[in-house]
Amino acid sequence: MKKLFGTDGIRGVAGKPPLDLPTVYAVGVAVAESLRSANGQARVLLGMDTRESSESIAATLTAGLTEGGASVANAGVITTPAVAYLARTHGFSAGAVISASHNPWEDNGIKLFGPDGYKLPDATELEIEGEIFRQLATGSQAPQYALAPEIDDSFRTDYVQFLLEAVPGLSLDNRRIVIDCANGAASAVAPQLFVDLHGEVIVTHASPDGRNINTGCGALHPEVVAAEVSQQGAALGITLDGDADRCLLADEHGRVVNGDAILLLAARDLQARGLLARGTVIATTMSNMGLEAALKRSGISMVRAPVGDKYVLEQMRATGAAIGGEQSGHIIFAGRSTTGDGLLTALLVLDIMHRTGKSLAGLTADLQVFPQMIVNVRVRERRPLESMPAVVEAIRAAETELADSGRVVIRYSGTEPLARVMIEAEREQLMRAHANCIAEAIRAELGV
Numbered sequence: 001m002k003k004l005f006g007t008d009g010i011r012g013v014a015g016k017p018p019l020d021l022p023t024v025y026a027v028g029v030a031v032a033e034s035l036r037s038a039n040g041q042a043r044v045l046l047g048m049d050t051r052e053s054s055e056s057i058a059a060t061l062t063a064g065l066t067e068g069g070a071s072v073a074n075a076g077v078i079t080t081p082a083v084a085y086l087a088r089t090h091g092f093s094a095g096a097v098i099s100a101s102h103n104p105w106e107d108n109g110i111k112l113f114g115p116d117g118y119k120l121p122d123a124t125e126l127e128i129e130g131e132i133f134r135q136l137a138t139g140s141q142a143p144q145y146a147l148a149p150e151i152d153d154s155f156r157t158d159y160v161q162f163l164l165e166a167v168p169g170l171s172l173d174n175r176r177i178v179i180d181c182a183n184g185a186a187s188a189v190a191p192q193l194f195v196d197l198h199g200e201v202i203v204t205h206a207s208p209d210g211r212n213i214n215t216g217c218g219a220l221h222p223e224v225v226a227a228e229v230s231q232q233g234a235a236l237g238i239t240l241d242g243d244a245d246r247c248l249l250a251d252e253h254g255r256v257v258n259g260d261a262i263l264l265l266a267a268r269d270l271q272a273r274g275l276l277a278r279g280t281v282i283a284t285t286m287s288n289m290g291l292e293a294a295l296k297r298s299g300i301s302m303v304r305a306p307v308g309d310k311y312v313l314e315q316m317r318a319t320g321a322a323i324g325g326e327q328s329g330h331i332i333f334a335g336r337s338t339t340g341d342g343l344l345t346a347l348l349v350l351d352i353m354h355r356t357g358k359s360l361a362g363l364t365a366d367l368q369v370f371p372q373m374i375v376n377v378r379v380r381e382r383r384p385l386e387s388m389p390a391v392v393e394a395i396r397a398a399e400t401e402l403a404d405s406g407r408v409v410i411r412y413s414g415t416e417p418l419a420r421v422m423i424e425a426e427r428e429q430l431m432r433a434h435a436n437c438i439a440e441a442i443r444a445e446l447g448v
Helices: 021-039 054-067 080-089 122-137 154-166 222-232 259-272 289-297 309-319 342-356 389-405 428-446
Strands: 009-013 043-048 071-077 094-098 107-113 176-180 200-204 236-240 247-250 280-284 301-305 323-325 331-333 372-378 406-412 418-425
Touching: 021 043, 021 054, 021 094, 021 107, 021 122, 043 054, 043 080, 054 071, 054 094, 054 107, 071 080, 071 154, 080 094, 080 107, 080 154, 080 342, 154 342, 176 222, 200 222, 222 236, 222 247, 236 342, 247 259, 247 342, 259 280, 259 289, 259 323, 259 331, 259 342, 280 289, 280 309, 289 301, 301 309, 309 323, 309 331, 331 342, 372 428, 389 406, 389 418, 389 428, 406 428, 418 428
Parallel strands: 043 071, 043 094, 176 200, 176 236, 280 301, 280 323
Antiparallel strands: 009 107, 094 107, 236 247, 323 331, 372 418, 406 418
16 A cells, blocks of 8 residues: 555645655655666656745755656646646656645645656556655665756746647637636746637736645635626636646636536537547546436436546546546546646637637536535544444445435545545435534544
């Protein structure tokens, strides 16, 4: 079982294990040696988000990569999906992103992509972990002073060009739109991307200071862009997270449109154009039952994968599905991206609006969402749920009473010390009662 890598790389509080300098240095050495062993060479593209710890972690990781025999190029502040795309198209052995995505500014992380632009398989991560621990056991020390390579801005330009070429002829049709960059990596990309699309673009939360990433803005707070859409009389709101691998929207009425609704409208568009491979959409265990019902009415089947865009992608590749994603806004379009890409998703939705002449509200009007509640319980450890009788009993009671009129999903977060209790039900009162009951049982056993 992996000890360092979660569902989205290595993540934690910056400066503390596993993101203390010795471990970060060991990660660099281990990754370089793994790449040289597999490919005979090691060329790594580095990118980062806007956290105040990102530069120092990038510098220490670079020192480790160099010690392990890798050469490193630096794209600077850039989105996670940009690094995945650039690693694949520019012949790098791997891409490394210093980011903790939607987490608070105090956290950070290291995400790794292979030469094909896909996140590393679990088996590869496990091998790298073994080498990291061997490096730490030798007592090798990170250099006291380290620098990342000089930033090459051409990487950002290449990525913007890729996005624009993905939607040839795109026009905002003189619409006004709002983009919330979450004071994160998109702050360096979005203003350049949306400059000449025949409409008015209002860019917000694009002034990062190292500590304001995701704070009261971005995809964690979609109500913020929704309110801005209403205030500005805009046709659409786009909101991203810290590394811009997820996207949520707001329609012209100031209502939040989540990843489920984006999956629905995008799948229907692909179906209408004969591009929905196998007539299938990959969602996750967290996607609402209303999405499944709406897709079924359009003759589209839905397959659920475990939570994590990595696992959505695995299911897409196994089934040949053309699209998959998460309620949280990670949307993957096969053949276009190898990971969730918030800016690409936003452009493709704008393109659908342009080609159909429909508003966002019109494209999602028939999606009837079951009441859903998620309770996060901070835990001190991830003990198997089945080992706690009180938790098992609370879950069994909920499943028995809800039967076919709801769902119960309990899982541990792969990026934070949280147990997530999600319940859907036709009756909201019943949903809330069971969600709180299960959460209290977990809190009593594992709560901090």
